Amino acid sequence: MRLQASTFGFREISTPIFEHAELFTIKSGPSILEEMYAFTDKGGRDITLRPEITAPVIRFFVNELTDAPRPLKVFYIGPCFRYERPQSGRFREFFQFGAELIGAQNPESDAEVIALAASIVEKAGLKDYRIRVGHIGILRKKLRDAGVSPEMIPSILQKLDKKLYDDARPIMEQAGMSDGSIDEVIGITKVTGTVSVLEDFEGESRDYLQDVAKILDASHVKNLRIDLGVIRGLDYYTGVVFEVDVLNLGAEKQVCGGGSYSLSELFGGERVFSTGFAIGFDRTLLVLEEEGFKAPRRAIEAYVIPVSERMREKAFEIASALRARGIAADVDLMRRNLAKNLKYANSIKARRAVIVGEKELETRCVIVRDMETGDQRAVKIDDLVEFFVKCGGNGV
Amino acid sequence: MRLQASTFGFREISTPIFEHAELFTIKSGPSILEEMYAFTDKGGRDITLRPEITAPVIRFFVNELTDAPRPLKVFYIGPCFRYERPQSGRFREFFQFGAELIGAQNPESDAEVIALAASIVEKAGLKDYRIRVGHIGILRKKLRDAGVSPEMIPSILQKLDKKLYDDARPIMEQAGMSDGSIDEVIGITKVTGTVSVLEDFEGESRDYLQDVAKILDASHVKNLRIDLGVIRGLDYYTGVVFEVDVLNLGAEKQVCGGGSYSLSELFGGERVFSTGFAIGFDRTLLVLEEEGFKAPRRAIEAYVIPVSERMREKAFEIASALRARGIAADVDLMRRNLAKNLKYANSIKARRAVIVGEKELETRCVIVRDMETGDQRAVKIDDLVEFFVKCGGNGV
Numbered sequence: 001m002r003l004q005a006s007t008f009g010f011r012e013i014s015t016p017i018f019e020h021a022e023l024f025t026i027k028s029g030p031s032i033l034e035e036m037y038a039f040t041d042k043g044g045r046d047i048t049l050r051p052e053i054t055a056p057v058i059r060f061f062v063n064e065l066t067d068a069p070r071p072l073k074v075f076y077i078g079p080c081f082r083y084e085r086p087q088s089g090r091f092r093e094f095f096q097f098g099a100e101l102i103g104a105q106n107p108e109s110d111a112e113v114i115a116l117a118a119s120i121v122e123k124a125g126l127k128d129y130r131i132r133v134g135h136i137g138i139l140r141k142k143l144r145d146a147g148v149s150p151e152m153i154p155s156i157l158q159k160l161d162k163k164l165y166d167d168a169r170p171i172m173e174q175a176g177m178s179d180g181s182i183d184e185v186i187g188i189t190k191v192t193g194t195v196s197v198l199e200d201f202e203g204e205s206r207d208y209l210q211d212v213a214k215i216l217d218a219s220h221v222k223n224l225r226i227d228l229g230v231i232r233g234l235d236y237y238t239g240v241v242f243e244v245d246v247l248n249l250g251a252e253k254q255v256c257g258g259g260s261y262s263l264s265e266l267f268g269g270e271r272v273f274s275t276g277f278a279i280g281f282d283r284t285l286l287v288l289e290e291e292g293f294k295a296p297r298r299a300i301e302a303y304v305i306p307v308s309e310r311m312r313e314k315a316f317e318i319a320s321a322l323r324a325r326g327i328a329a330d331v332d333l334m335r336r337n338l339a340k341n342l343k344y345a346n347s348i349k350a351r352r353a354v355i356v357g358e359k360e361l362e363t364r365c366v367i368v369r370d371m372e373t374g375d376q377r378a379v380k381i382d383d384l385v386e387f388f389v390k391c392g393g394n395g396v
Numbered sequence: 397m398r399l400q401a402s403t404f405g406f407r408e409i410s411t412p413i414f415e416h417a418e419l420f421t422i423k424s425g426p427s428i429l430e431e432m433y434a435f436t437d438k439g440g441r442d443i444t445l446r447p448e449i450t451a452p453v454i455r456f457f458v459n460e461l462t463d464a465p466r467p468l469k470v471f472y473i474g475p476c477f478r479y480e481r482p483q484s485g486r487f488r489e490f491f492q493f494g495a496e497l498i499g500a501q502n503p504e505s506d507a508e509v510i511a512l513a514a515s516i517v518e519k520a521g522l523k524d525y526r527i528r529v530g531h532i533g534i535l536r537k538k539l540r541d542a543g544v545s546p547e548m549i550p551s552i553l554q555k556l557d558k559k560l561y562d563d564a565r566p567i568m569e570q571a572g573m574s575d576g577s578i579d580e581v582i583g584i585t586k587v588t589g590t591v592s593v594l595e596d597f598e599g600e601s602r603d604y605l606q607d608v609a610k611i612l613d614a615s616h617v618k619n620l621r622i623d624l625g626v627i628r629g630l631d632y633y634t635g636v637v638f639e640v641d642v643l644n645l646g647a648e649k650q651v652c653g654g655g656s657y658s659l660s661e662l663f664g665g666e667r668v669f670s671t672g673f674a675i676g677f678d679r680t681l682l683v684l685e686e687e688g689f690k691a692p693r694r695a696i697e698a699y700v701i702p703v704s705e706r707m708r709e710k711a712f713e714i715a716s717a718l719r720a721r722g723i724a725a726d727v728d729l730m731r732r733n734l735a736k737n738l739k740y741a742n743s744i745k746a747r748r749a750v751i752v753g754e755k756e757l758e759t760r761c762v763i764v765r766d767m768e769t770g771d772q773r774a775v776k777i778d779d780l781v782e783f784f785v786k787c788g789g790n791g792v
Contacts (some may be wrong), residue, residue: 003722006694006724007722007723007724007725008724008725008726009696009724009725009726009744011693016489017413017445017475017477017489018445018489039435041433042479049413049414069740069743069744070730071729071730078475079413079474079475081413083437093412093413093414101729106730106731108708108712108728108729108731109729111712112727112729115712115716119719214709215708215709215712217709218712218713218716219712219715219716220713220716220720297407298402300405312611313610313611313613313614314614316504316507316511316611316614316615317614317616319615320511320614320615320616323403323515324616326399326403327403328402328403328404328405329403329404330404330405330469331504331508332504333467333497333502333504333505334466334467334502334505335502335504344465347465348405348465
């Protein structure tokens with residue numbers, strides 16, 4: 001993830017694990033208090049284990065980075081906390097990766113963020129995923145055009161976000177909407193498909209979303225679909241919103257969500273448009289597990305075995321030379337005999353054993369044994385590092 | 397740090413941010429309670445933000461990994477918490493890197509851990525550091541030989557650890573030691589120098605420490621010195637102990653400490669010998685800053701600039717192709733004109749600008765501008781990825 005993000009020109013940022021509760025209630029409303037780990041410390045200060053990292057990043061931006069060249073592209077990885085009953089794929093402590101592109105507001109900047117999310121989901125090895133992209137401006141306009149007052153819009157969108165149509169309908173009626181308008185709005189939340197579904201709409205938000213889709217297409221982003229039902233409940237989203245779902249075990253699981261938003265003014269800064277997303281590690285790992293994915297472990301290229309006590313220092317000299325060239329090497333630390341060492345080398349899945357024997361050492365050689373095939377050959381110690389470099393022993 | 401650790405055959409391990417307070421008091425005694433962030437959660441459970449990660453790792457080992465092949469080589473990176481007045485280089489939340497080699501007890505395993513610490517300190521870019529290695533067995537034996545009862549030894553060692561000789565002396569007198577023995581013990585804590593200083597000693601611990609030094613020498617570990625004054629206060633250390641100091645701004649600063657220990661039996665497991673260390677990130681960063689070190693940022697190899705709106709999708713197509721090959725690329729997200737884009741490319745220290753112009757595109761070319769020299773040349777789009785690969789644009 002770090003590599004993907006830096007390839008896209010995002011820089012890592014780190015914020016504290018605990019913060020004042022206010023930071024999060026400003027962003028998400030007081031209801032988040034119930035879901036947070038909040039404490040009073042020994043000095044009587046209220047502190048909270050962060051439930052998410054977007055608010056801390058934007059606070060940091062407002063305090064420290066408003067003069068930096070824009071756009072600012074940052075990402076974070078770290079633990080977050082949620083006070084709730086643990087359930088499958090949802091833990092009280094969970095890792096989150098996220099990115100924020102701060103200070104730009106146009107189809108390119110939104111597409112850039114979606115492309116990064118897509119790239120990370122793809123590189124993580126997820127298979128049956130789809131990226132659903134919408135624009136809340138389309139629904140907002142429809143509600144405004146139907147005469148809904150601005151104060152009523154958030155509560156309607158919250159219900160529509162959760163597809164709670166039976167709850168949304170009376171609120172829309174109360175807001176003065178006709179049955180026809182209500183049906184039309186509900187219809188919009190069900191619009192999903194290729195970019196061509198946007199042809200039935202018009203207006204700024206529609207054009208904007210089409211432009212985002214064009215850039216994503218040029219960026220070769222796969223598994224994309226337009227979905228005007230993506231709303232993302234919270235009021236600070238300003239335009240494009242997106243979610244990544246994974247289809248597995250029959251159920252849909254959201255592993256990533258994001259969109260364009262404006263938060264900095266809530267933390268005392270000027271209004272600055274941003275786009276961001278967060279990916280839940282644990283959910284993603286759970287899905288990968290269910291898909292049968294095995295996390296790649298960096299292989300031990302060389303397990304160095306001294307055949308006798310007198311060879312011990314030489315073994316460390318050899319391991320040290322390999323490591324200095326970035327080749328992952330391990331060495332006998334248990335004074336095992338050769339047979340037991342080979343067994344251990346197998347158990348840690350070392351690719352090759354380097355056997356340091358007295359006889360071979362007389363000709364400045366060691367035996368290199370391929371742990372898979374069992375093939376053995378003598379290699380000059382002076383050529384050993386090069387031998388491993390040529391084997392591709394630099395890879396992670 | 398991750399790369400170094402995996403090159404040495406250590407695997408990353410992750411443990412929770414909060415734990416039961418008991419885990420840490422078992423290891424470090426009740427006095428650590430005062431230094432910890434301890435809370436009662438909404439369910440009435442006592443929880444603690446971890447002050448260190450060795451106890452959680454050993455607890456995890458006892459619960460989950462006792463059947464794994466030994467030695468087990470693990471490392472961790474993560475935030476820890478300490479309730480105290482913040483001061484220079486000491487924060488309430490601090491990052492710690494550490495490694496534990498579990499299930500081995502001999503000079504090689506201790507040397508292996510010290511060599512990893514050395515490699516990390518060296519790669520971090522620290523300059524004026526020294527690694528001080530001692531063996532508490534030497535002092536313990538001297539105290540036992542002088543007739544001190546086992547129960548008295550920890551309190552004496554704690555004072556000697558802090559060089560509080562005036563406090564240590566009356567305890568040693570009370571323990572029945574002669575003035576001569578006391579002077580001798582205090583003398584030992586001042587023994588420091590090359591491995592030859594060990595020639596004045598004898599016994600198992602001396603021989604063991606000499607063997608550690610031999611392996612470290614074979615492993616080309618630099619800036620090493622024997623220091624029998626390294627004691628590391630805590631009772632669970634069993635043999636070799638070491639610290640890494642940095643000499644800067646006139647003061648000495650410890651950035652790393654560790655040693656061989658036995659903890660698993662305290663968490664309900666069998667007695668298993670281990671060696672480990674922890675490095676404080678913040679202290680290390682502070683030292684690096686004082687040494688004038690600048691953290692290397694991964695360079696943006698290509699900043700792609702569309703000269704007009706019509707070139708915008710092509711610009712994303714190009715950025716996407718570069719990124720797919722792992723080349724760090726950025727692209728105009730602000731619709732700036734060429735001059736302003738070049739200025740921004742400069743401000744983010746991009747190595748090259750890729751200018752996508754209408755005229756060049758007719759011949760399927762783009763202009764590549766070296767941002768340092770200002771040299772420009774036309775490159776075929778089909779050859780662009782290869783061009784950047786050849787420039788070494790894969791590096792981090």
